[in-house]
Amino acid sequence: DGGITQSPKYLFRKEGQNVTLSCEQNLNHDAMYWYRQDPGQGLRLIYYSQIVNDFQKGDIAEGYSVSREKKESFPLTVTSAQKNPTAFYLCASSNTWTGTDYGYTFGSGTRLTVV
Amino acid sequence: AQTVTQSQPEMSVQEAETVTLSCTYDTSESNYYLFWYKQPPSRQMILVIRQEAYKQQNATENRFSVNFQKAAKSFSLKISDSQLGDTAMYFCAFMLGRDDKIIFGKGTRLHILP
Numbered sequence: 001d002g003g004i005t006q007s008p009k010y011l012f013r014k015e016g017q018n019v020t021l022s023c024e025q026n027l028n029h030d031a032m033y034w035y036r037q038d039p040g041q042g043l044r045l046i047y048y049s050q051i052v053n054d055f056q057k058g059d060i061a062e063g064y065s066v067s068r069e070k071k072e073s074f075p076l077t078v079t080s081a082q083k084n085p086t087a088f089y090l091c092a093s094s095n096t097w098t099g100t101d102y103g104y105t106f107g108s109g110t111r112l113t114v115v
Numbered sequence: 116a117q118t119v120t121q122s123q124p125e126m127s128v129q130e131a132e133t134v135t136l137s138c139t140y141d142t143s144e145s146n147y148y149l150f151w152y153k154q155p156p157s158r159q160m161i162l163v164i165r166q167e168a169y170k171q172q173n174a175t176e177n178r179f180s181v182n183f184q185k186a187a188k189s190f191s192l193k194i195s196d197s198q199l200g201d202t203a204m205y206f207c208a209f210m211l212g213r214d215d216k217i218i219f220g221k222g223t224r225l226h227i228l229p
Contacts, residue, residue, distance in 0.1 A: 033216060040124075042206065042221035050214055058216070090160060096214035102167075103150050103210065104217055106160035 002027045006091050006107035012115050013078065013085060021076045021110045023091035030096050032074035033104065036060060037088040046089075049074055050096065078112060086114050117142045119209050121220035128197055129228050135182075136192045136223050138207030145169075149183070149190045150208040150217065155200075163205070164192065194225075202227045 004025045013019045023032065031050045035043040045058030049068040063082025068074055074093075078085045088111050092104035118141045128134040140149070151163040166174045166183050173181050178198075182191045194201055207220040 031214060035219075040221065043219040045216055048216050088158065092160075092217075094213075102148055102213050103162055103165050104160075105162075109158050 004091060004093055004105055004107035006089075006110050008110060009108070011110055011112045013112060014115060016080045018077055018079050019112065021078070021089055021091075021112070023074045023076065023107055024072055025074075025093045025105075025107075026072060027093055027095070027105060028071070029093035029105070030071070031094045032068070033092045033094070034058075034064075034066065034074070034076045035090045035092065037090060037109075043090065046076065085112055087112060117144075117147075117209050117211065117218050119207055119218050119220040121207050121223050123223045124221075125224045125226070127226040127228055130197060130199060132197055133193065133195050134197055134225065136194075136205055136207075136225065138190045138192070138220060140188050140190065140207075140209050142188070142209065142211070144211060148210040148213075149181075150210070151179070151181070151190075151192045152206045152208060152219075153201075153203045154206065154222075155203040160206075166190065197227050199227050199229060201225065 007022045033048040034046040044060050047066040049055035065077045090109050091107040094104050120139045147168045149166045153161045153163045164176045164179050178195045180193045204222045204224050206222045208217045210217045
């Protein structure tokens with residue numbers, strides 16, 4: 001079955017460490033997205049990529065980095081520069097072409113906690 | 116810039132009742148896409164219903180329907196015969212083009228009471 005896989009489900013980070021969240025999709029979607037979810041804040045866009053080897057900053061990109069070397073993969077690195085990284089992170093992908101299947105498909109999320 | 120506003124942070128209704136969640140948005144464009152996503156306690160985001168702005172007919176999916184008022188920039192979600200499994204956070208969302216990012220409202224937490 002096609003879908004998006006995020007790993008790990010839970011991640012703990014020590015102060016000063018970089019951590020990488022994985023996002024893999026087998027839907028053949030061109031576009032992929034990373035959102036951060038905090039209580040009462042809804043979903044805020046961190047980075048997105050519409051094509052391999054290209055990506056754009058979202059609304060809260062500071063302290064994060066991404067890469068898009070393969071169509072299927074869009075990993076997110078939370079760097080030590082991100083001062084408040086504890087949050088729930090959601091990855092999504094979308095079909096940007098024609099047809100009735102528009103909108104996002106989401107992964108199951110990664111809960112990141114700073115310890 | 117486009118914005119999405121959900122004015123009801125939290126709601127509770129009895130099982131089997133009908134409930135309407137409100138959503139307004141702001142855009143100067145004439146064509147766009149609107150969505151309602153559901154996030155149950157598992158935190159998995161699930162697409163409930165979607166609507167293209169150029170289609171005047173309101174979208175329906177089983178017990179879920181929308182009231183799309185383009186002039187008023189309103190996109191409310193109606194859940195009929197509510198069930199305990201409908202308990203979730205509901206997000207209204209806006210997308211300008213198929214290759215564009217989605218903008219989410221802050222959500223409405225819905226409790227279905229037995």
